Structures are given as structure tokens and as C-alpha cells.
Amino acid sequence: MSIRAIVEQCEDIYNDLDFGYVRDWKQRHGAKAMGFMPVYVPREVIHAAGMLPVGIMGGGDAMEIIRGDAYFQSYICHLPRSTVELGLAGKLACLDGMLFPAICDVIRNLSGMWQIMFPDRYVRYMDFPQSWVGPGRDFYRAELQELQHDLQQLSGVEVTPERLNRSIVLYNENRRALAELYDLRAEEPHRVPTSELYLLLRAGNVLEVTEHTAMLRAYLDAARQADRPLRDNVRVVVSGLFCEQPPLSMVRAMEGSGCYIVDDDWVLGARYQLGETPQSDDPLGALVEAYMKDTVQTSTRYVDDGHNGDFLVEQARRRNAEGVIFAAASFCDPALLDRPMGQRALTEAGIPFTAFTYSENTGQIQVIKEQAGTFADSIKLWGTV
Numbered sequence: 001m002s003i004r005a006i007v008e009q010c011e012d013i014y015n016d017l018d019f020g021y022v023r024d025w026k027q028r029h030g031a032k033a034m035g036f037m038p039v040y041v042p043r044e045v046i047h048a049a050g051m052l053p054v055g056i057m058g059g060g061d062a063m064e065i066i067r068g069d070a071y072f073q074s075y076i077c078h079l080p081r082s083t084v085e086l087g088l089a090g091k092l093a094c095l096d097g098m099l100f101p102a103i104c105d106v107i108r109n110l111s112g113m114w115q116i117m118f119p120d121r122y123v124r125y126m127d128f129p130q131s132w133v134g135p136g137r138d139f140y141r142a143e144l145q146e147l148q149h150d151l152q153q154l155s156g157v158e159v160t161p162e163r164l165n166r167s168i169v170l171y172n173e174n175r176r177a178l179a180e181l182y183d184l185r186a187e188e189p190h191r192v193p194t195s196e197l198y199l200l201l202r203a204g205n206v207l208e209v210t211e212h213t214a215m216l217r218a219y220l221d222a223a224r225q226a227d228r229p230l231r232d233n234v235r236v237v238v239s240g241l242f243c244e245q246p247p248l249s250m251v252r253a254m255e256g257s258g259c260y261i262v263d264d265d266w267v268l269g270a271r272y273q274l275g276e277t278p279q280s281d282d283p284l285g286a287l288v289e290a291y292m293k294d295t296v297q298t299s300t301r302y303v304d305d306g307h308n309g310d311f312l313v314e315q316a317r318r319r320n321a322e323g324v325i326f327a328a329a330s331f332c333d334p335a336l337l338d339r340p341m342g343q344r345a346l347t348e349a350g351i352p353f354t355a356f357t358y359s360e361n362t363g364q365i366q367v368i369k370e371q372a373g374t375f376a377d378s379i380k381l382w383g384t385v
């Protein structure tokens with residue numbers, strides 16, 4: 001399959017706010033689908049219950065907000081408004097339930113609204129531990145057990161250790177393919193334009209995991225052979241986009257401004273876990289351990305005092321990045337409250353950075369392109385900003 005055909009397929013999925021793939025999948029399999037909000041949920045458990053996990057990241061810049069604004073005050077991010085709009089427009093009717101992982105007050109409130117708006121649908125607010133020693137582990141295990149119980153009831157499929165182990169294997173394979181994709185982009189960024197990588201990630205929100213892994217493998221094969229020009233771009237990491245997503249035009253503009261993005265944190269749930277989850281007699285316990293010990297550092301997880309920003313510095317060094325662009329959704333408390341700590345860590349490490357905010361429907365693309373371009377030029381000219 002050609003790169004072009006793969007990217008077109010991804011873009012169709014990205015643009016389809018009616019979730020045609022999900023409807024079709026349900027019909028083909030006679031099974032249910034479970035939506036989830038960013039950043040992370042253990043998709044293995046949903047999959048093992050015979051359901052299709054579907055990542056919902058708002059309506060992007062294509063969704064006209066008519067009723068969603070009425071549900072929220074003006075000084076919060078955009079994602080919940082467009083998600084409410086999607087729900088009220090019936091576009092999420094194909095989802096048999098929604099999971100709202102605990103990442104901020106906005107998502108917590110949205111989960112309450114969802115219960116009121118859609119009383120006949122399954123809604124679960126999923127809490128995650130913020131303590132990495134002591135009772136955090138037991139707490140998370142109890143959360144997963146409840147989730148597993150609920151999903152079994154909903155789907156009628158028992159989540160046996162065999163089924164869960166099988167799902168763990170499939171998601172390990174998917175993470176491995178994604179890691180290869182990220183490594184290839186970091187090593188030879190001209191082979192993997194970020195706009196393509198981004199669309200591949202977004203497709204993974206919707207596609208059944210084996211289909212997505214096959215798609216990633218096909219893209220990797222084609223990208224390794226593609227003859228694409230190498231540009232004199234500056235290598236940057238972008239950080240802060242783990243929840244509300246930028247419009248695709250902004251991703252393209254950043255790339256077109258003279259930056260090679262060599263690492264990022266968008267669609268982070270798919271790469272939240274760094275390593276593989278082992279198969280075991282206690283696969284739920286293995287998922288708990290993986291969450292507790294082996295995940296990225298991001299704003300929605302507690303980081304011990306004095307270490308916030310270490311992961312970002314290490315990420316920039318590992319990817320041989322020359323700078324960092326902080327890009328956060330407007331009014332995103334987790335990203336914006338963490339930003340000073342990240343900036344301090346980068347300053348101490350001598351890594352230049354710049355920062356801006358966006359929203360999923362931002363139209364200020366030219367301003368962002370100019371800022372990213374100026375940042376890239378200053379690094380090229382002076383090695384700093």
C-alpha cells in the first residue's frame with residue numbers, strides 16, 4: 001500500500017465525525033463500542049471484554065459549536081464544548097458508554113454532565129492513583145476490577161485471564177510499531193512528516209488494534225523506502241498537547257515553519273506506557289504494575305518535587321533536539337501550571353524553548369507559524385533564542 005493511500009485513509013477517519021468505522025465495526029462484529037476521553041485508559045480491558053475502544057478528542061475545527069458553549073463558562077478549554085456538541089448532535093450514539101479518566105476538573109465536570117445528558121448510557125469517571133508507593137497500587141487495582149466487572153456486564157463477555165493476556169499482546173505489538181515509527185522520525189525526520197504521523201495516531205483512536213498495527217507496519221515499510229528530500233530544519237520537541245488537540249493545519253504549519261518535530265505528546269494515551277506489559281497469571285495486576293512503574297511523565301500525573309521537567313530534558317537529549325516548543329490548549333490548567341517547571345529544567349539544561357497556546361479550532365495559524373519559524377531561525381543562526 002502506498003504512503004498516499006494510507007494517509008488518505010487516516011485523513012478520512014480523522015474527518016469523519018459520524019464515526020462510520022465504529023458503526024460498521026459494530027455491525028460486522030455484533031459487539032459494542034466504548035468511548036474514552038484523553039489522556040489514558042487501559043484499552044486492553046475494553047478490548048478483552050469484546051468491545052471496541054474509541055478515543056474521543058473533541059470535534060476539532062470542523063465542528064460548529066451551537067449548543068456546547070451553553071454548558072460551560074468562557075474561561076476553560078475548547079474540548080468539552082465540542083464533545084458536548086458531538087453528543088447532542090447524536091454523532092456519538094454509536095458508543096455504548098463513555099469513560100472519563102481523571103485528568104482535570106473539566107473532564108470531571110463533563111462526566112457528570114454526560115450522566116445527566118445521556119442517562120441511559122454507561123458513564124464511568126475513572127480515578128487514577130497519584131501516589132506511586134503504598135495504597136496507590138491497591139486503589140488502582142480496585143478501579144480496574146470495577147471497570148472489568150462493568151464491561152463484562154455490558155458486553156456479556158467474560159474477561160478471562162486468557163482474553164486479557166491476548167489483548168495485552170495485541171496492544172504491546174501496537175506500542176512497538178508506534179515506537180518504531182517515532183524512532184524512524186527522530187532518526188530520519190524527512191521520511192516521516194509529522195502531519196502523517198499525527199494522522200496515523202489519530203486513526204489509532206478508532207481502528208481496531210490489529211488493523212491499526214497492520215496500518216503502522218505498512219506505513220513503516222513504505223516510509224523506509226520513500227525518496228523524500230532532507231531539509232535544513234531545526235529539530236524540536238513539542239510538549240503540552242496531551243489532551244485537546246491542535247487542528248491539523250497547525251501541525252502542518254509548525255512543520256512548514258522550518259521545524260522537524262522529533263518528539264511530541266499528542267494522542268499520548270497510545271504511548272502512555274513506555275514498555276511492554278508482560279503476560280502473566282494475573283494480567284490485571286500486570287496492567288497495574290505497568291501503570292505504576294513504566295509510563296511517561298506528563299502533567300496529569302504527580303511528579304515529585306524538583307523532578308518536574310526531568311522527563312522533558314531527557315526526551316530532548318535522547319532525540320537530539322535543538323529546542324522545545326511548549327504548545328498548550330488555552331486555559332488548560334494541567335499544561336499551563338506545569339510549564340514553568342519544564343521551562344526551568346530546560347533553562348538549567350541549556351535547551352532553548354518557546355511557548356504559545358492554541359485551541360482545537362484556532363484560526364491563528366499564521367501567527368503560530370511565524371513564531372515557530374522565528375524560533376527555528378534563531379536556533380539556526382545563534383544556537384539559542
Ligand code: SF4
Binds near residue numbers: 080
Ligand atoms: S485540555 Fe487541559 S483543561 Fe481541557 S480537558 Fe484537557 S487537560 Fe483538562
